[in-house]
Amino acid sequence: MTTLNDLSSCIAQFDPNAMPVHGAQAIVRQWATPVATTERVALRSALNRVLAENIASPIDVPAHDNSAMDGYAFDGAVLATLAGNAPPEGEPLLTLRVAGQAFAGHPFEHAIAAGECVRIMTGAAMPSGCDTVVPQEFVTRGQNERISFEAQRFARGANCRHAGEDLAKGQSALQTGRVLRASDLGLLASLGIGEVTVRRRLRVAFMSTGDELRSIGEPLPTGCVYDSNRYTLFAMLERLNVDTLDLGVVRDEPAALEAALRSAAESADVVLTSGGVSVGEADFTRKMLQTFGDVAFWSLAMRPGRPLAFGRIWSGGRSGEGRPALFFGLPGNPVAVMVTFYQIVREALVAMSGAESQAPLLIAASSTQPLGKRAGRTEFLRGVATRGPDGRWRVAPTRSQSSGVLSSMSEANCFIVLAHDRTDVDTGEAVDIMPFDGLI
Known part of the structure; x- marks a missing residue:
């Protein structure tokens, strides 16, 4: 089992308290227990x-042998009798008399005699004694309900789907x-x-923190911004089919924040906040965690998204009392919220839902321009990937990489993933990209 001590050797160069992304992901997996309730x-x-x-x-x-084609069903054993008997003028012809017909849901229920066949439609049950179907386009119809076809074109069992073939x-x-x-x-x-029988849906509560935030429809005084994080969090959670509880905007007041967190822990399995986890004077979230929760880490060696608190909070007001909930204190910048959600939070929610874990898809692409990178943190750049005439992927970063420019996420179609130990990238050098399709 992975512990914080096991990961101490991986601490990033940028911040002595910053946890490498892979180490944070390992701890989150360890703490993410699937819900047990089913319905x-x-x-x-x-x-x-x-x-x-x-x-x-x-x-x-299928429940019975059936035809894969519209055509004529017959006993394929007769094909062996024609082998090597081709007439000088061409292919050997097999002539059969049509004894009846079979449709899907309306089988032919009689036995066929030697030299007979049954007109059959796709999906119809194979008549007793028949194991081969000749498609109708290869058949010549003659008089007296007889058909002929070139027997050498077909092998015994052709165009017949067998019972249990699928399952x-x-x-x-x-x-x-x-x-x-x-x-x-x-x-x-x-x-x-x-x-x-399915597992109960995971319950996730989320809120934004900050005196500067206003909800849509409210006046926007100088220095304030509309709260976008709750909308992106709501949308990302909806994609995961969890039950959500929107707790709105909580002001930068310790009592209000503590009450909101304790209430959220009482009703949810996971609590997400955005903002209030850096080192600013008004950032109370981390202090609250230390009072009535357990803190695993609060800083990541990643960009964007360095300030991220992860741990467990308790509804009782003190660690170990009341009902526990996993806690993710996400950064306040809107791009950082999305990046940390997909790189850290999403996997935990999938695991807690009881679903099989699936690693995000990574595709190799060549960078269209140089990318500056220092070793010691994982970087997730917003990129636009295109596929060239040669079939190879190319990727360019969006115009802005600021964690406050949410429009760059709308412009991008992938993350450019620069691993923890990677350094500068030259033009044409291969990088990993993580497509948004199916993710965001």
Whole structure:
């Protein structure tokens, strides 16, 4: 198990108290315990929920041998009798009499005789004694309900889908921890399963702190700004399908902040704040944590997002009393909020939801310009990635990399990830990019 002492050798050069990103991620994973409560929900309410049971197929899928084509079903054994018997003028022709027809949901229920076939449609059950289908476009229809085709084109078993070919009865269909997608709901429906057991949604409370913040619709005095962080946090949390509790803006007053944090811990599994975790005189959040919580780290060796407090708070007002909740004190700058959420917070929320962990997608791209970088911190630049005519990815940083310029996040389509020990990047040198698609 990873401890703070184990990570002490990795402390960054920029700040003796700054935790490397990979070390912070390890601690967060250690503290993120999945919710234990489960519930039974109808299939149409299960999209994006975390499956809490292993599901085995109760039936064969498909349930019976069926045709993969519109055509004619017959006993493929007859093909062997024609092998090597090609007439001098061309391919050997197989002529069969049509004994009936089979449609999806309306099978042909009689036995066929030698030299017979059945007109069949895609998805229809294969008639007894038939194991091969010739597509209708390869068939010549003759008189007296007879068809002919070049037998050498087909092998026995062609165009036949077998029972259990997709899933055999008793075979594992879905595993616990899966975030159910549209295709999964279709799969479960094909098995006749109408309800599944899922984990309770994670409950996340969030708030902004600062006397300078105003909500949308309020007057904007000199020196004040509209609060954007709660809107970005809300949107990012919605993508994770958690239950959210918006606690609004909390002023820079110790009593108000303590009351808000304790109330949030009482009702939520995770509490997020933005602002109030740096070293300013009005930054009370870190002091509060030390009073009625446990602090794992409060500074990261990353840019943007150095001031980030992580730990646990208790609703009882003192450490160990009342109900606990994980706490993330995010920076106040809007870009830093988004970067720290995706690099530190998101993985914890996924783990606490009980979902399987999936590492973010990283793609190699060449930098279109030099990038300055000192070893000792991980940097996440906003970038615009394009794919050239040669099929290779290229990336350029956005015009501004200030952590206060939120428009740069809208302009970008990826993060340029410069690892902890990396130094300057030359034009054309490879870097890792983390696409926003599917993330933000």
